[in-house]
Amino acid sequence: MLTYDEVAQEIVKELKDIIGRNLNYINVKGEIIASTNPERVGSFHEGAYLAVKTKERIVVNVDGEYIGAKKGINFPVVFRNEVVGVIGISGEYEEIKKYGNIIKKMTEILIKEAYINEKLINEDEYQKIIVNDLIENRAIKSSVTMTSKEYFLIKKSENVVVIIIEYKDEKIKFLELKRKVFKVIKNNINEGEIFVNTEFLFIGILINRNFREVNEFLKEVENSSQVKLVFGVGSFKKDFEKLHESYNEALKALSWAKTVKINRKFYNCMSYGKLLYDISVEKKMEFLNGIFKNVTDEEIEEFKKIFYAYEKYNGSIKKISKVLFLHENTLQYQIKKFNEKTRLDLRNYADFSLLKLALLLY
Incomplete structure (x- = not known):
């Protein structure tokens, strides 16, 4: 996860590559936290600080007009109706004024993207805690799990089942394809159902579905993803406290599916596979x-x-x-x-x- 300073440095770098001008990103305290000129990082910029307070752009006509400021224009960066920083562009006013609205808008877009990405990462980590608590049968579950909406719905469901999906296509190593598969999965789960993305597997909990409905879910994920996947499905449990059993069964079903070279296998349909799986x-x-x-x-x-x-x-x-x-x-x-x-x-x-x-x- 990127820190705020790292996000600021990324913004400065991106804009520098686009407009070819020297730029600074200043926090709400007036401190330069990212710059195309590393020597200015950490110094106080009075002009930018004034832009934060007035929520207006501040033009610096000559070097030193404000403490720590050089000629240029400083624009307050607004996110969710608050000033979160200032983006400054150095140079003669007449030469740089055409870039003003461009760098302000682009900075705000990049700030928004960074926020969304962080939120998605946090949500993913949040759901991993819930899944791990449930499939590992922890007697004392984390406060994150105990207070989550997913936990409440899973606990109240008529039946639960664990599904494990492994990608056997080497192309899945590319992050964009992995995200594509995960998006397909997310688009096909119902309220209260949960899937997490690990390094090599997708692990999920489905609720209140029968055999046919789960099988249709697997087919839809496989067909829409257009990536080679292998599915292991545990047995259906009426007691959510037995999810760890369904998880272990899903692992066995996944392993057996790979052994017999098929794309999906339900633990309850393994027949003699249940016996053969445990042979040393x-x-x-x-x-x-x-x-x-x-x-x-x-x-x-x-x-x-x-x-x-x-x-x-x-x-x-x-x-x-x-x-x-x-x-x-x-x-x-x-x-x-x-x-x-x-x-x-x-x-x-x-x-x-x-x-x-x-x-x-x-």
């Missing part, structure tokens, strides 16, 4: 090494395409070869080759189940 890495590797010990990673990746097509089209070689753009003989050869390396036959139900499990864990 050591056990997974032991199992996979037994199945794929004679197969390269590249061969596994190629076979996955065949396997899932085989599953989808119930083993129809004709349909599989068409969708994968493979000649039927080529497809048959690749299946046979993989069968020989794993000693597992796709046509055998028990072998098929083992391969399905192995590919899910891979």
Whole structure:
């Protein structure tokens, strides 16, 4: 977050780049806090101080006419009907008077932008406190949470659910795209619902929605954002004090969605995924090494395409070869080759189940 002095320096720099003149920003006490001439920072400017008091522009015709002042014009900067500072431009009056209203208006616009940005940052931090309090199941919640409107509405809701969204598109690292996605999310949540933006995730709490409505929300965010996203949804809870459980479930659903390479997953729809998720890495590797010990990673990746097509089209070689753009003989050869390396036959139900499990864990 920028300090007031930093905002003032940014204003002076921006205006200098536009009009090419020396500028000063003076606070309401008459102290120069930003200048294109660093030597003047910290000094008192009587002309600017007078502009604050009279709320009128002050023209300095000769150097030293006012204490600490040089030739130029000083304009009071007004924000929310109050003078918040003075912007001064140095030079001969006839040469600089044309810039007067321009620098005054532009300064006021930049002050307003800085205020809005700070307000948005503060609001975001405020909501992060609420979300963290709720999903971490803190026995004693912060005063920010306890007095918030969101807390009251979440507490009174019929059901609550936590959603975690991760961006898998590298482009999301660009701040403007991240903001775009967050704006889409904000535009699709209802009163009392809350979403926060962390470094790698969006975490949110939805209230009083059913399965279909939540799924529609996910689709809308995904389609409107036009960015590759992965969604994990916890189970619906009637007691808001169990939001931490929904959060942990959403994390598992998100992880499982990435494992099986789909865009969204509800925890309640994970089926055997709930069991597989908790298998230790050591056990997974032991199992996979037994199945794929004679197969390269590249061969596994190629076979996955065949396997899932085989599953989808119930083993129809004709349909599989068409969708994968493979000649039927080529497809048959690749299946046979993989069968020989794993000693597992796709046509055998028990072998098929083992391969399905192995590919899910891979």
